[in-house]
Amino acid sequence: MGRWRAGRAHAAVAVVLTAAFAFAVGVPIQGSDVGVLPAQGCTCHSDGPNFDVQIAVDGWPAIYTPDEAYPLIVHGEGPVTGAGGGFSVDVTKGSLSSTDPTVLASGNHATHTSGAKRSWPLLWIAPPEDSGNVRFTVFVNLVDGDGSDGPADLWSVLVLDAQEKAPEPPKPSSMVMAFAGPDEVAQAGHNFTVHATIANSTGAPIPNATVTFAAKLSWGVLPLGAGTTDPNGTARANWSVPAPGDFLVTAYYDGSSKNLSSNGSVQVTVYDPEGVWQDLYGGQEKGVWTWFDPVRVPLGLLVGGVWLTFFYATFHILRLRKAGAREADGPVDLIKLLFSRSGRGRR
Amino acid sequence: MAPLVRTSSTYFAVVGILGGVLLFANLAWIRQLDEGLAVTGLTDRISWGIYISGFIYFIGISYGGTMVSAILRLTKTEWRRPITRIAEASTAAALMVAVMMPIFDMGRPERVWSLILYGRIESPLVWDFIAIGTYLAGSLLFLYLALIPDFATMDRVLPRRVRVRRVAYRFLKMRWEGTPAQKRSLERALLAISIIIIPIAVSAHTVLSWMFGMTTRTGWHSSIFGPYFVGAALFSGIAIVVVAMAIFRRAHHLEDLITEDHFRKMANILLVFSLTYLYFTLNEYLTITFQPSTDEQILLQLLVEGPLAPYFWFSTLSLVLVTVLLALPRTRTIRWITVSALLLNVSLWVKRIVIVIPSMAVPLVPGDTVATYSPTWVEWAITAGSFASFCLIFAVFAKLFPMVSLWEIEEGEEAARLAAESPAGGPPARPAAPPAVGAKGGA
Numbered sequence: 087m088g089r090w091r092a093g094r095a096h097a098a099v100a101v102v103l104t105a106a107f108a109f110a111v112g113v114p115i116q117g118s119d120v121g122v123l124p125a126q127g128c129t130c131h132s133d134g135p136n137f138d139v140q141i142a143v144d145g146w147p148a149i150y151t152p153d154e155a156y157p158l159i160v161h162g163e164g165p166v167t168g169a170g171g172g173f174s175v176d177v178t179k180g181s182l183s184s185t186d187p188t189v190l191a192s193g194n195h196a197t198h199t200s201g202a203k204r205s206w207p208l209l210w211i212a213p214p215e216d217s218g219n220v221r222f223t224v225f226v227n228l229v230d231g232d233g234s235d236g237p238a239d240l241w242s243v244l245v246l247d248a249q250e251k252a253p254e255p256p257k258p259s260s261m262v263m264a265f266a267g268p269d270e271v272a273q274a275g276h277n278f279t280v281h282a283t284i285a286n287s288t289g290a291p292i293p294n295a296t297v298t299f300a301a302k303l304s305w306g307v308l309p310l311g312a313g314t315t316d317p318n319g320t321a322r323a324n325w326s327v328p329a330p331g332d333f334l335v336t337a338y339y340d341g342s343s344k345n346l347s348s349n350g351s352v353q354v355t356v357y358d359p360e361g362v363w364q365d366l367y368g369g370q371e372k373g374v375w376t377w378f379d380p381v382r383v384p385l386g387l388l389v390g391g392v393w394l395t396f397f398y399a400t401f402h403i404l405r406l407r408k409a410g411a412r413e414a415d416g417p418v419d420l421i422k423l424l425f426s427r428s429g430r431g432r433r
Numbered sequence: 434m435a436p437l438v439r440t441s442s443t444y445f446a447v448v449g450i451l452g453g454v455l456l457f458a459n460l461a462w463i464r465q466l467d468e469g470l471a472v473t474g475l476t477d478r479i480s481w482g483i484y485i486s487g488f489i490y491f492i493g494i495s496y497g498g499t500m501v502s503a504i505l506r507l508t509k510t511e512w513r514r515p516i517t518r519i520a521e522a523s524t525a526a527a528l529m530v531a532v533m534m535p536i537f538d539m540g541r542p543e544r545v546w547s548l549i550l551y552g553r554i555e556s557p558l559v560w561d562f563i564a565i566g567t568y569l570a571g572s573l574l575f576l577y578l579a580l581i582p583d584f585a586t587m588d589r590v591l592p593r594r595v596r597v598r599r600v601a602y603r604f605l606k607m608r609w610e611g612t613p614a615q616k617r618s619l620e621r622a623l624l625a626i627s628i629i630i631i632p633i634a635v636s637a638h639t640v641l642s643w644m645f646g647m648t649t650r651t652g653w654h655s656s657i658f659g660p661y662f663v664g665a666a667l668f669s670g671i672a673i674v675v676v677a678m679a680i681f682r683r684a685h686h687l688e689d690l691i692t693e694d695h696f697r698k699m700a701n702i703l704l705v706f707s708l709t710y711l712y713f714t715l716n717e718y719l720t721i722t723f724q725p726s727t728d729e730q731i732l733l734q735l736l737v738e739g740p741l742a743p744y745f746w747f748s749t750l751s752l753v754l755v756t757v758l759l760a761l762p763r764t765r766t767i768r769w770i771t772v773s774a775l776l777l778n779v780s781l782w783v784k785r786i787v788i789v790i791p792s793m794a795v796p797l798v799p800g801d802t803v804a805t806y807s808p809t810w811v812e813w814a815i816t817a818g819s820f821a822s823f824c825l826i827f828a829v830f831a832k833l834f835p836m837v838s839l840w841e842i843e844e845g846e847e848a849a850r851l852a853a854e855s856p857a858g859g860p861p862a863r864p865a866a867p868p869a870v871g872a873k874g875g876a
Contacts, residue, residue: 382554385563388636392567395629399574402622403607406581406615410608420600 139164139242162226275362291319458818478804488534497670498524
């Protein structure tokens, strides 16, 4: 009895699970397919693509220029009554947008928001440099407008490719350097500015470019840092030197894919009306008395004393020589000794 | 005198090997000059590598000559006589090599002139340049003064066939005949240079230590660095004289002149400096151990258990070993004293690496990592070349000049003879002045 009851319960569970599985598989989920990209096409409308449906994309370039905007119009025509339809676009690179309210475009995907048209405008912004080839895949579905998904609705797919335009060889650029202003004077101890303006081969300024500044000094090259060019193509470097004199400031633009590198230089004369150099480093030009400071005096006395001792010893060497008997050790005597056969020389 | 006119095949072999090493080092330097310091392991973080370590080492060993020759001469120590020439030659040779080491370390060696043209007197670098230049000049003058009577002897006794050298000796002997006036002049000059060369030598190494001590780098900014450097310099300088004594004693058959007693006396001096140096080392590292600064702790960790630990422990433990060897009566023989001196020189060369490199490896900016340094074959080749140069200068010197001071030995013998002849209780005999040309002499 008990075993019979248990078997009946298991059979009931099995029937319920089988019914649930059949419902899930067999009964379609109701809802709108607007904006859904079909993986294998618009299979809800008909099983496979129908190539009587003609798809055209006006404005699609075979060769695209990086970062350029391309207005596109997607058309669909075919043996389907009415004027309704839908589309779905997927582009591998770049971005899609549209001003048409019946088009939903975002990123690299676009689709329709209503099924009442067979032509849709799009704007494709090409990807940046070095992006390579781009693939544009568009599905267009033409519907008869009877409200049901049936074989009267036809769809097709079109795949388009675009190649990136080969980059043009970079063209020469030019640089002009100038001191901050014609009325300004570079003063020791104060910041002053050096400008470097770069232009392309047509003379147009190159903005957002990096320019490296350096100063050539007697002991080497001093990097002054780098600046970025403004919309007028001008980069600036601030510098301060504690010493008066003429300084050669150089600038270097590394170039880009469009523009070749360029460099320039400007001579900056720095004046020291405030005596900054003297204040900082002890006025070397004020005369010999400035040598008498707490470092130089003891050091000079020490080193001078030592060298005087050396001279004293050298003096005794000369005295020692003078005390010796006259001998054949002059230059001529030594040469004679060198070449004499006996090697004895005159004493 | 025999080694001056007869050259053994061993000598040619040694000079050939040293010349080969030097040639290879020159090729390495040419490569470094051609391609820049990129061929070395030096970086912007560790810019002083084994070149500057070698520089400190060679300046250090130059001390031996000053110590043995000048101090013992001033104190009229009699046993100094057979070893003064070796000591003075070691000073001159070491200094000639030392001045090249910073030039190797420079990417643009021609800019050494900028130190003369634009050097600021407030900089320890300029002081060092002046101190070492003065020390080199003084050492060469000292060496020359002590050679004058021997130039006269060599001019007199060398055979006619060595004509070029005899021309040079005749020019350099300054008409030395050993007259009383000449002896007075030589004595005065030697006395003056002996007195002045000691503070010069001390200043040269102290100023060198200031190049480190006056920076604010971890491990360098220390008041003990002056005496620490001078102590190490005296220590290594005397040790190199001991090694040279052993080599020339054997090569020139000077067993009668340089006796075991000389080695023992030098070992006594070495032992004193060894204990002093151990005391300085203890002071230096114990102070760092108690520093709360992170940088000091990084330095200590680098030395004790980091990649430089083998260098640190070798230099420290070998120093202890040398001290023991020098102190034990059983190891106070010529062989063991020489081995100790040799080990000491290796130890102190490694010690210079331990001083220079770890402090530069410690990060200067918070968050930075410890810098690493690995010398390339170019650096090793040039360093090997510097050691070969030192030995080669010595070898050439030994071929041109007697390695023992002939006139000083004769002077000592004369003094001993007079002391023996003087009546008991009489005044001590004054050492005679350098002998006259006609006197019997020669080694």
